[in-house]
Amino acid sequence: MIIAVVNQKGGTAKTTTTVNLGKALADAGKRVLLVDLDAQGSLGYSLGIQEAPHSIADVLAGEIDLSQALIDREGLQVVASQIGLADLELELAGMQERELLLAGVLQSVEESFDVILIDCPPSLSLLTVNALSAANQVIIPMQMEVLSLQGLDLISETITKIKAALNPHLEVLGILPVMVDKRRKLSSEVREHIQENYPFRIFDTNIRPNVRASEAPSFGQSVISYAPDSNSSKDYQQLANEVLNNL
Amino acid sequence: MIIAVVNQKGGTAKTTTTVNLGKALADAGKRVLLVDLDAQGSLGYSLGIQEAPHSIADVLAGEIDLSQALIDREGLQVVASQIGLADLELELAGMQERELLLAGVLQSVEESFDVILIDCPPSLSLLTVNALSAANQVIIPMQMEVLSLQGLDLISETITKIKAALNPHLEVLGILPVMVDKRRKLSSEVREHIQENYPFRIFDTNIRPNVRASEAPSFGQSVISYAPDSNSSKDYQQLANEVLNNL
Ligand SMILES: Nc1ncnc2c1ncn2[C@@H]1O[C@H](COP(=O)(O)OP(=O)(O)OP(=O)(O)O)[C@@H](O)[C@H]1O
Numbered sequence A, B: 001m002i003i004a005v006v007n008q009k010g011g012t013a014k015t016t017t018t019v020n021l022g023k024a025l026a027d028a029g030k031r032v033l034l035v036d037l038d039a040q041g042s043l044g045y046s047l048g049i050q051e052a053p054h055s056i057a058d059v060l061a062g063e064i065d066l067s068q069a070l071i072d073r074e075g076l077q078v079v080a081s082q083i084g085l086a087d088l089e090l091e092l093a094g095m096q097e098r099e100l101l102l103a104g105v106l107q108s109v110e111e112s113f114d115v116i117l118i119d120c121p122p123s124l125s126l127l128t129v130n131a132l133s134a135a136n137q138v139i140i141p142m143q144m145e146v147l148s149l150q151g152l153d154l155i156s157e158t159i160t161k162i163k164a165a166l167n168p169h170l171e172v173l174g175i176l177p178v179m180v181d182k183r184r185k186l187s188s189e190v191r192e193h194i195q196e197n198y199p200f201r202i203f204d205t206n207i208r209p210n211v212r213a214s215e216a217p218s219f220g221q222s223v224i225s226y227a228p229d230s231n232s233s234k235d236y237q238q239l240a241n242e243v244l245n246n247l
């Protein structure tokens, strides 16, 4: 089970979702791998990983095996990234089969994990295309905002193209409403617009705004470890159940 | 006066700030140009521009003059972008002087405008480097959040390098706290950390969270036109005054 966490719109809780959904699945007994595909490295940073000896860039460049880049955190395995990943992305642009690099790398470890979650950068560039070509499922965390909606067409088109050309098994597991203030009229209008215009499921679980979720990274912890009784923890545990029930 | 609106962290109100600071400056009598440098095109979208006949990609590719790409909106001139800009960025990677393309293009119109604002994508890739090489001022809109702080080192480093190698006139006008809930302890902790560790001014103006700011794009308007009495309008008008007083 390989899940790409995708949204080219910035700041839609992709990293927060990858960390905390991953942690909730691990707590439910699954063997979980988190892969940071964003050169900015927020995923590793959120889990207290500073100066990782190896990063996903080294693995994609063929310099080391994925297994050498694994870091233990909170019962999860994590592959961190760092800024060199941006240069690698430029180099890859000239290569053959450049969209399938990650798929090849993950094949070697797919048997060792129940769930692999890939945190994507806020772009639809080559790294995100690699994630969508390697994954069998996609989660799209989205704010129920007008500017978030603008991006949904493009994600949808990109997924259709990748299904046709590179990865016929790709499915959208669902759109995850994040940081949603349910009282706001705009939020329900955006949600209805999605329901009427897109074929994707919208998760029943909504991730509510909660300060604990944004505090947790400063302690290098998932919010589930940092604030186990918070609404954020409960939301992500509920999401983990919904994900497992829908697979 | 050319201002790059920069932050590689996603969703930090770069686009919302470019639109509304631009509008407030135009209302104060300035001749203002807005340039959308993000292939996702949120700036044009926020001002109701659909299917622009020409985009900044055509201008950077040398196919048309900047003056042919100008679109009138609310007393501002706007150059929109579209998804082709992402492909252009890849093509540029192989070129000589590829960082100075935008600088060259803006030189031809600098006399016609008092303020040019450049909306940057959530990355420090070639397009943002072009913006930083063309600009004389930088505004960094930032949430007072831990994950926003992670990005500040990298922006700071990038600006230092560009000043040394490409654009000695580049100055950081200031960090703009956006969507800040002042009651939250984390917000003031992040702010203090910035004050103690970075040489940059933090604007006195804070952009408060306000639903009007996120509704305005669905009407294709700046929040100043859409909701002139809202806190968002007041905040951006106050920011315009602060910007003019600090230049
Ligand atoms: N449920 C939540 N409640 C409050 N704040 C949140 C929540 N989830 C995430 N945040 C905060 O919102 C900001 C954006 O989240 P995050 O960095 O996970 O988004 P992202 O989509 O990965 O961003 P990018 O596009 O830059 O990769 C961060 O400061 C994060 O701490």
Ligand SMILES: Nc1ncnc2c1ncn2[C@@H]1O[C@H](COP(=O)(O)OP(=O)(O)OP(=O)(O)O)[C@@H](O)[C@H]1O
Pocket: A008, A009, A010, A011, A122, A143, A145, A146, A147, A148, B009, B010, B011, B012, B013, B014, B015, B016, B017, B038, B042, B120, B121, B122, B179, B207, B208, B209, B210, B211, B213, B214, B215, B232
């Ligand atoms: N003051 C505000 N109050 C409430 N919502 C806001 C405010 N400013 C911006 N927003 C909303 O927050 C989201 C992010 O804003 P915006 O798109 O301007 O950020 P950005 O930095 O340009 O994002 P990206 O990195 O994707 O380019 C949008 O949905 C926007 O409407």
Ligand SMILES: [Mg+2]
Pocket: A014, A015, A016, A038, A042, A120, A121
């Ligand atoms: Mg992220």
Ligand SMILES: [Mg+2]
Pocket: B014, B015, B016, B038, B042, B120, B121
């Ligand atoms: Mg933007």
